[in-house]
Amino acid sequence: VRLPTLVAGVDRALTALGTPAEGQVVLLALSGGADSVALLDALCLLRRRRGFHVTAAHLDHRLRPGSGDDAAFCRALCERLGVRLQVGEADVTARVRREGGGIEQAARRERYAFLRRVQREAGAAAIAVAHTRDDQAETLLLHLLRGSGATGLGGMRPRVGSVVRPLLGLSRQEVVAHLRERGLAWREDPTNADPGLLRNRVRHELLPYLEARFNPRLRSGLARTAGLLADEAAYLRAQADALLDRIARPDGDGLVLERSELAHAPAAVARVAIRQALARAGGLARVRAVHVERVLALAGASTPGRLPLPGGREVRYRRGVVRLGPRPAAPAGNESGLGRET
Amino acid sequence: VRLPTLVAGVDRALTALGTPAEGQVVLLALSGGADSVALLDALCLLRRRRGFHVTAAHLDHRLRPGSGDDAAFCRALCERLGVRLQVGEADVTARVRREGGGIEQAARRERYAFLRRVQREAGAAAIAVAHTRDDQAETLLLHLLRGSGATGLGGMRPRVGSVVRPLLGLSRQEVVAHLRERGLAWREDPTNADPGLLRNRVRHELLPYLEARFNPRLRSGLARTAGLLADEAAYLRAQADALLDRIARPDGDGLVLERSELAHAPAAVARVAIRQALARAGGLARVRAVHVERVLALAGASTPGRLPLPGGREVRYRRGVVRLGPRPAAPAGNESGLGRET
Numbered sequence: 001v002r003l004p005t006l007v008a009g010v011d012r013a014l015t016a017l018g019t020p021a022e023g024q025v026v027l028l029a030l031s032g033g034a035d036s037v038a039l040l041d042a043l044c045l046l047r048r049r050r051g052f053h054v055t056a057a058h059l060d061h062r063l064r065p066g067s068g069d070d071a072a073f074c075r076a077l078c079e080r081l082g083v084r085l086q087v088g089e090a091d092v093t094a095r096v097r098r099e100g101g102g103i104e105q106a107a108r109r110e111r112y113a114f115l116r117r118v119q120r121e122a123g124a125a126a127i128a129v130a131h132t133r134d135d136q137a138e139t140l141l142l143h144l145l146r147g148s149g150a151t152g153l154g155g156m157r158p159r160v161g162s163v164v165r166p167l168l169g170l171s172r173q174e175v176v177a178h179l180r181e182r183g184l185a186w187r188e189d190p191t192n193a194d195p196g197l198l199r200n201r202v203r204h205e206l207l208p209y210l211e212a213r214f215n216p217r218l219r220s221g222l223a224r225t226a227g228l229l230a231d232e233a234a235y236l237r238a239q240a241d242a243l244l245d246r247i248a249r250p251d252g253d254g255l256v257l258e259r260s261e262l263a264h265a266p267a268a269v270a271r272v273a274i275r276q277a278l279a280r281a282g283g284l285a286r287v288r289a290v291h292v293e294r295v296l297a298l299a300g301a302s303t304p305g306r307l308p309l310p311g312g313r314e315v316r317y318r319r320g321v322v323r324l325g326p327r328p329a330a331p332a333g334n335e336s337g338l339g340r341e342t
Numbered sequence: 343v344r345l346p347t348l349v350a351g352v353d354r355a356l357t358a359l360g361t362p363a364e365g366q367v368v369l370l371a372l373s374g375g376a377d378s379v380a381l382l383d384a385l386c387l388l389r390r391r392r393g394f395h396v397t398a399a400h401l402d403h404r405l406r407p408g409s410g411d412d413a414a415f416c417r418a419l420c421e422r423l424g425v426r427l428q429v430g431e432a433d434v435t436a437r438v439r440r441e442g443g444g445i446e447q448a449a450r451r452e453r454y455a456f457l458r459r460v461q462r463e464a465g466a467a468a469i470a471v472a473h474t475r476d477d478q479a480e481t482l483l484l485h486l487l488r489g490s491g492a493t494g495l496g497g498m499r500p501r502v503g504s505v506v507r508p509l510l511g512l513s514r515q516e517v518v519a520h521l522r523e524r525g526l527a528w529r530e531d532p533t534n535a536d537p538g539l540l541r542n543r544v545r546h547e548l549l550p551y552l553e554a555r556f557n558p559r560l561r562s563g564l565a566r567t568a569g570l571l572a573d574e575a576a577y578l579r580a581q582a583d584a585l586l587d588r589i590a591r592p593d594g595d596g597l598v599l600e601r602s603e604l605a606h607a608p609a610a611v612a613r614v615a616i617r618q619a620l621a622r623a624g625g626l627a628r629v630r631a632v633h634v635e636r637v638l639a640l641a642g643a644s645t646p647g648r649l650p651l652p653g654g655r656e657v658r659y660r661r662g663v664v665r666l667g668p669r670p671a672a673p674a675g676n677e678s679g680l681g682r683e684t
Binding site for chain 2: 140144145146147148153198201205206209210213214215217218220221222224225228229231232234235236238266267268269271289
């Protein structure tokens with residue numbers, strides 16, 4: 001039998017990903033939206049032929065009234081397809097109150113923590129998430145519009161550890177065509193229509209404009225570029241981690257880096273290393289590209305100095321090392337200074 | 343005396359670039375357009391204070407009638423500013439006829455060959471070219487719209503060898519404001535208004551649209567991103583060159599790479615290495631990202647194979663090596679095949 005187009009695409013993707021192997025379990029992250037419903041259907045159509053098992057997990061983020069209806073929808077769908085479903089609930093708002101940061105990031109952290117838990121319980125070899133080529137293209141434009149540095153441009157990779165994205169080479173149009181053909185319903189997230197969210201304006205306004213005026217096949221080009229940038233970002237990250245292994249050591253409540261090694265590393269690697277060092281020494285909340293550049297400039301300077309960083313931290317260069325750590329209680333009037341040490 | 347804003351910016355850029363040193367000569371590539379006229383003026387205002395000498399070169403590309411008027415304009419301007427000017431003429435159309443490729447690339451090659459010659463004759467330590475932040479932003483968008491791979495996204499670097507770009511951190515708006523304030527005229531290149539050229543539509547349509555609808559400070563964000571990508575591209579190139587030094591050797595009229603080393607290199611490095619290998623074995627004309635991906639897939643395959651490449655070349659994997667070279671005269675019917683070797 002010939003597989004429907006989308007299913008054939010997922011089949012090829014699973015072969016390229018090399019997971020799940022025969023006899024293994026794949027856990028699908030099911031939101032109830034078009035992408036994850038289509039991926040669930042495709043996995044179910046492939047499970048016998050490829051000899052793997054499918055299980056699903058749905059997290060109710062409780063971010064809007066009626067979000068419980070999505071859970072009920074997922075329950076009914078999974079029952080019909082003969083798929084075990086684990087439903088969880090998260091209190092994202094509480095997490096944001098506790099840890100700061102944006103709603104979207106907090107929701108993502110809750111979701112992945114939940115997926116990891118279900119993965120352990122189900123003994124799943126892989127977690128499948130339903131990002132498409134369109135998500136890749138949109139994310140790249142979004143980052144560009146927000147002025148993210150190059151690190152932020154890197155798109156999603158088809159596989160990171162046990163998380164796989166079998167739809168990454170397929171378009172949303174193919175997803176919707178598949179659902180229509182199969183007579184499958186899905187849930188529309190009402191926030192996807194909110195023009196106040198930049199992502200929605202990129203999706204509904206910018207991409208159609210660019211395709212009409214500049215390049216009708218833009219989406220696939222952007223998605224390909226995002227994939228290449230993701231590989232580059234992964235490589236730079238590995239090089240930066242190796243650099244930090246050589247030049248960084250914990251120092252009380254901070255982190256100390258050998259200045260000369262940092263200053264002589266290629267700028268592309270040094271930037272990622274500084275970002276990773278900041279992540280270890282207090283986290284990346286409110287850290288922007290300009291802070292990374294300032295640390296880089298300080299490390300490359302010919303004279304010692306110090307500068308303040310977000311989160312009550314500072315970076316200080318003296319005696320051949322750069323130290324990232326909490327800002328010491330400053331003498332009055334010096335709190336915001338970029339003063340050089342004398 | 344306080345320097346005009348643009349001149350102060352160029353002053354800071356020259357300090358960061360570390361060239362020209364006192365007593366040295368800087369050669370300006372002067373087209374007669376706003377950017378290069380402003381840079382010439384700034385360099386002349388700085389030459390005494392910083393103790394360097396300014397000389398200029400103008401190449402008449404003879405691509406449109408009246409291009410000689412630009413040369414006359416540059417002559418008059420340089421005479422007034424007390425700057426020696428070398429004027430050259432190129433036959434770009436002939437070069438394209440001879441070597442193939444696009445007009446823009448051929449013009450660029452002619453221009454740099456001319457600049458190198460004048461640099462040698464003038465004993466100039468640096469060649470200054472007048473690209474602005476706007477050029478950076480436009481180029482990045484242009485590459486994205488065309489669907490360039492990540493390598494093509496990398497922007498211009500402030501310094502590559504002895505070529506420096508002191509205006510790269512400054513905007514076209516600042517350039518024009520400077521010229522108006524100083525009462526300096528410049529030549530408009532009529533092709534800059536041609537909406538048939540994608541670059542002009544990016545400049546006059548897309549960038550204003552994006553700034554109005556999405557991010558009023560987009561241009562500087564894009565330019566910053568382009569600069570970061572340029573550093574990353576330079577790093578990847580260095581890593582790829584190092585990889586090729588280890589695994590590539592010439593083989594008759596082709597190039598042979600150790601397959602296993604190539605297959606196990608990080609994808610981000612392997613892609614650049616393949617591109618560089620193709621450049622050495624016949625050039626990059628008509629080589630697109632998809633060809634690089636195909637070579638990468640062939641090197642990673644578990645069985646030998648071959649595939650055709652642009653320019654009458656092929657890549658062949660057998661006996662542990664990947665060979666890039668001219669396609670041998672094929673048995674009839676096999677010319678376009680992607681056939682695997684048996």
